[in-house]
Amino acid sequence: MMEAVEHPLLKYLRAAMIPHIWCSGCGNGIILNAFVHALDELQIDLNKLVVVSGIGCIGRAAGYINADSFHTTHGRPIAFATGVKLAKPELEVVVISGDGDLFAIGGNHFIHAARRNIGIKVICANNFNYGMTGGQVGPTTPLEALTTTTPYGNIEHPFNLVHLAAASGATYVARWTTLHVRMLTASIKKLLQRKGFSFIEVVSPCPEIYGRHNKMRTGLEMMEWFREASVIANFSDPAKAEITPEKIVVGEFVDIEKPTYEQLLYEKMAKLMKEESE
Amino acid sequence: MAEKKAVLTGVHFMSGDIACAEGAIAAGCRFFAGYPITPATEIAEHIAARMPKVGGIYIQMEDEIASIAAVIGASYAGLKAMTATSGPGFSLMQENIGLAVMTEAPCVIVDVMRGGPSTGQPTLPGQQDVMQAKWGSHGDYEIIALSPSSVQEMFDLTVEAFNLAEMYRVPTLLMADEVVAHMWEKVVIPPAEEIKIVNRKKPNAPPGNYAPFMPDDDLVPPMACFGEGYRFHATGLTHDEHGYPRTQDSDVQMRLVKRLCDKIRKNADKIVRVEEVMIDDAEVVVVAYGIVARAALSAVKKAREQGIKAGLVRLITLWPFPEKHVARAAEKTKAIIVPEMNCGQMVREVERAAKTTPAYHLPKLGEEPHTPLEILEAIRRHS
Numbered sequence: 001m002m003e004a005v006e007h008p009l010l011k012y013l014r015a016a017m018i019p020h021i022w023c024s025g026c027g028n029g030i031i032l033n034a035f036v037h038a039l040d041e042l043q044i045d046l047n048k049l050v051v052v053s054g055i056g057c058i059g060r061a062a063g064y065i066n067a068d069s070f071h072t073t074h075g076r077p078i079a080f081a082t083g084v085k086l087a088k089p090e091l092e093v094v095v096i097s098g099d100g101d102l103f104a105i106g107g108n109h110f111i112h113a114a115r116r117n118i119g120i121k122v123i124c125a126n127n128f129n130y131g132m133t134g135g136q137v138g139p140t141t142p143l144e145a146l147t148t149t150t151p152y153g154n155i156e157h158p159f160n161l162v163h164l165a166a167a168s169g170a171t172y173v174a175r176w177t178t179l180h181v182r183m184l185t186a187s188i189k190k191l192l193q194r195k196g197f198s199f200i201e202v203v204s205p206c207p208e209i210y211g212r213h214n215k216m217r218t219g220l221e222m223m224e225w226f227r228e229a230s231v232i233a234n235f236s237d238p239a240k241a242e243i244t245p246e247k248i249v250v251g252e253f254v255d256i257e258k259p260t261y262e263q264l265l266y267e268k269m270a271k272l273m274k275e276e277s278e
Numbered sequence: 279m280a281e282k283k284a285v286l287t288g289v290h291f292m293s294g295d296i297a298c299a300e301g302a303i304a305a306g307c308r309f310f311a312g313y314p315i316t317p318a319t320e321i322a323e324h325i326a327a328r329m330p331k332v333g334g335i336y337i338q339m340e341d342e343i344a345s346i347a348a349v350i351g352a353s354y355a356g357l358k359a360m361t362a363t364s365g366p367g368f369s370l371m372q373e374n375i376g377l378a379v380m381t382e383a384p385c386v387i388v389d390v391m392r393g394g395p396s397t398g399q400p401t402l403p404g405q406q407d408v409m410q411a412k413w414g415s416h417g418d419y420e421i422i423a424l425s426p427s428s429v430q431e432m433f434d435l436t437v438e439a440f441n442l443a444e445m446y447r448v449p450t451l452l453m454a455d456e457v458v459a460h461m462w463e464k465v466v467i468p469p470a471e472e473i474k475i476v477n478r479k480k481p482n483a484p485p486g487n488y489a490p491f492m493p494d495d496d497l498v499p500p501m502a503c504f505g506e507g508y509r510f511h512a513t514g515l516t517h518d519e520h521g522y523p524r525t526q527d528s529d530v531q532m533r534l535v536k537r538l539c540d541k542i543r544k545n546a547d548k549i550v551r552v553e554e555v556m557i558d559d560a561e562v563v564v565v566a567y568g569i570v571a572r573a574a575l576s577a578v579k580k581a582r583e584q585g586i587k588a589g590l591v592r593l594i595t596l597w598p599f600p601e602k603h604v605a606r607a608a609e610k611t612k613a614i615i616v617p618e619m620n621c622g623q624m625v626r627e628v629e630r631a632a633k634t635t636p637a638y639h640l641p642k643l644g645e646e647p648h649t650p651l652e653i654l655e656a657i658r659r660h661s
Contacts, residue, residue, distance in 0.1 A: 047509065050355075050505070063511050066509055069510075069511045070513070071514060072514065073377050076343065079343065079345075079348050080347045080351040082344070082347075083354075083355065084352065084504060087309055087352040087359075088355045090505070091505045108344070109340065265335065265337075269334075273331060
């Protein structure tokens, strides 16, 4: 009789929380897969990892990962993660959340955490809409796209997330689609190895909720779009990294070093405590 | 016992805001996240100066929503954490106060009340947020809220707020007012060894067997923190004892929400504190809290000098409401007077507890707190 063989990555997942809630064709599983591969390749200590998420489909990812994890209120994972990281800077604190959570309701926290260079790592699943509530317009919905709240076409200009991240001070910025699994995994590894505020946008298919209103009814059709439109332009100007029906600019855009908030904070604290004790 | 070198033992002359900051540090608070707002700003300023010297963290966040979120994060990472604000910021914090209730994150929130609604009167006192303290976040829950009447109590009750937050794993509110916060008075800070410190219960179970929301007999679950190897999940969703979402399960919702309420309700006798002055033979009892209770005490003493049997019940705990104390005082008296710097909030709770004894509200809005004379006149009217 053959012994049951455990999947080598199972230890990274919280089995009691599986099966996941995601629709077929959703890209969140690919993002989770790339994330656990990166954890495995770097041999990240799960006892020193904290995964934080907000509200939305990808927000459930925190619960699926077998580390300390916290599912916050809508829009607040970065603010929560800031408290964790400053309290225990030795922990690896990763925020995995969606475009609406991080850039609409939570946009203020994103830009300020990037500005302060808090050493938290943010992975954003950008599916162009609010999937969990049934497909409303969001801060990254392309112009003219159809959603349940833009039934005549979207008239809002979308955010360019990598440009926003770079302008706000993020020290590592990349964008990939879920088609670029190997690049994404390599990028997540870099994200986990950087010290400062790091950000990856993952353009992710949402055929069930977004695609079907926009002539891409299946995950395959959305992945076809990513394949045809993606252009890798590493270290090009993030201001020009557009996402249009014709072109999705992907790659790494920023990879710099500067002192993190917690580094400066603890240096000052050590100096003041020393002066106090003298 | 408090950490010796962090405690400013001695006799001081300080403001309420500064006393609150020192109380937090003495209680073991090592994380403060806040956003400037009158009349609570001086708490943040004093903490910013003091915290790094005792190995603690001050961070000024981008708003009050972020402040309370960071406080909950720091609490889950193992630090005692606090934020301080006033009405507008307190409103912004409400959703995440609910998150702290739901995830049982020990933390302290100071609301230095000013006149509202909206931007209202930033530099004048109010007591208009006391019902918001109980009901401000959506959903059903119980919370603990304390009301300091002096600068000394800004110190003492901040320490107590941390102890209660840690003991019951509940966000605990210090509902101060502008006068108590900005007033300067004598404060005695005791030696560190005389300051009682409560720390959250840690799990005895090894990581594999730890259910993060499995309560002990006191209805409070022991708390592991991030990075200790327990690898647990917490969520604002309705969750079972393992912390896993169970949003469709009515039994889990019933069990969880009932426990969150019961851990406060069933321990109310241990939590509640009041100060009772001359109520045994009182024919008129004043029920007051915060700075107003100081004027009320003066009025009660003056009434006694004039031969009127007056007494005072000072609410130190606002929530859970000191129902039994008020009911007991009501049994023996003819009338209750409730002076408040609002249009009538705690008076409703007083009425409920007092049953057939009439409770008369004495509102004051838009200026300084009630004078002793104003309260004395009310005592005379109803004696």
